[in-house]
Amino acid sequence: MPISAPDTAARVPASPAAPGAGLLHGRIARWFEANARPLPWREPDCGPWGIMVSEFMLQQTPVARVLPVWEQWLRRWPAPAALAAEPSGEAVRAWGRLGYPRRALRLHAAAVAIVEKHGGAVPGTYADLLELPGVGTYTAAAIASFAFDAPETVVDTNIRRVHARLVSGEALPAPSLTAGEMKLARALMPGRTAARAWNAGVMELGALVCTARTPRCDQCPVLDQCAWVAAGRPEPRYVPKGQAWAGTDRQVRGAMLAVLRKATAPVLPGLLLGSVDLAVAADSGDGFQAELRRLHGLNAGDEQLARCLDGLLEDGLAQASAAGVALPA
Structure with missing residues (x-):
């Protein structure tokens, strides 16, 4: 194979x-x-x-x-x-x-x-x-x-x-x-x-x-x-x-998807974009907080975070609703 x-x-x-x-x-x-x-x-x-x-x-x-x-x-x-x-x-x-x-x-x-x-x-x-x-x-x-x-x-x-x-x-x-x-x-x-x-x-x-x-x-x-x-x-x-990995959009997109995989409910976009403090994040599932910390630890810029989230939505790997962002239904 x-x-x-x-x-x-x-x-x-x-x-x-x-x-x-x-x-x-x-x-x-x-x-x-x-x-x-x-x-x-x-x-x-x-x-x-x-x-x-x-x-x-x-x-x-x-x-x-x-x-x-x-x-x-x-x-x-x-x-x-x-x-x-x-x-x-x-x-x-x-x-x-x-x-x-x-x-x-x-x-x-x-x-x-x-x-x-x-x-x-x-x-x-x-x-x-x-x-x-x-x-x-x-x-x-x-x-x-x-x-x-x-x-x-x-x-x-x-x-x-x-x-x-x-x-x-x-x-x-x-x-x-x-x-x-x-x-x-x-x-x-x-x-x-x-x-x-x-x-x-x-x-x-x-x-x-x-x-x-x-x-x-x-x-x-x-x-x-x-x-x-x-x-x-x-x-x-x-x-x-x-292929480079560290600091790339692929790395950031992967970290965002890891957060969504662990979430048991839609995630506030601000948590993915770093505009909402982690302290207000509900414990949405086993490992959810750890994946959020890992995403924020990448220290990606606002523009890259927004671009990566938009890419996930455009590719159908995530979907947005009034409640937040989640994996596709």
Whole structure:
């Protein structure tokens, strides 16, 4: 499953396997069988809904952070109909601190569409998946492949990095997905029966061995086939830029949402904007005061606070009423 998943690749039909790809298929499949992490969404009894939830949660989010939230989510909402029956705000609340909380709204909207258009069952074709809210080309291909054994070409950041090193001799793939990378990914795809194992195996190899900063080349099952190693492990052509967090709108928005998740009643806008003293805040739920203090401790300016609150309201992650601000109903 993706650690970070670009959702921009256009779907294209598979190409005949590249010369020599059979060797890679066999070695990586055997390595994956022996070394794959025992993740719950890989279990035979998980089902398409569990896989779909994992794909939404794993976008730009590490497995370690996703695991406890995924498990809680599936216990509470074991099927799309269970989630669809709840207000969208409950999905935002249960999303917790996974980040990019609009994914929670999109997953809720997808569950509603599955109930209304597909009888409550996750659709099994790429085309039908792509029509669901929040499902882009990557996610549709991944769900089709991992949940329904469809021979779709799945390309996430881990797979791109393995392909770049193994075949292209580059330390890192291009900053954004290119048509050339998709062509290579299609050429490397095995036949239908082995497609799912290949997609999952290359993804896992990138996550555990062929990592971005400290690749464990001595553990690689295809080390002797690696073009990057053969070229002397050249340096990347660019320096990846990490995403800032401290002081950003993302941090402030996240802190505001954390307050709303803990609140059991609408929150006065002044408490979120710092214009009302915390001393007058009612104890609106377990941890509510602590989250308010955390928000105020960021020392964000008035303009940033107002911009972040407006953004939450515009994105549908919060709603305002005469009583105050709350998660969407």
